[in-house]
Amino acid sequence: MLTCDIIKCTLKMVIIMLGIDDPYIWMAYVLCIISALGCIIYGLLNWNEEEQEEL
Numbered sequence: 001m002l003t004c005d006i007i008k009c010t011l012k013m014v015i016i017m018l019g020i021d022d023p024y025i026w027m028a029y030v031l032c033i034i035s036a037l038g039c040i041i042y043g044l045l046n047w048n049e050e051e052q053e054e055l
Contacts, residue, residue, distance in 0.1 A: 020026060 015021060015026075020029075
C-alpha cells in the first residue's frame with residue numbers, strides 16, 4: 001500500500017515538473033515512444049533478410 005502511494009506521488013511530481021496535466025497528451029507521447037521502439041526492433045530483426053521476388 002505504501003509503495004503505491006510513493007509511485008503515485010512520484011508520478012504526480014513528474015507531471016507537475018513537465019507541465020503536462022492532460023492524460024491524453026501523456027498517452028500520445030507514450031504511444032509515439034512505443035511506436036518508435038517497435039520500428040527499431042522490427043528493423044533490427046529484419047536487417048539482413050533477403051528480399052523475396054514477387055511474381
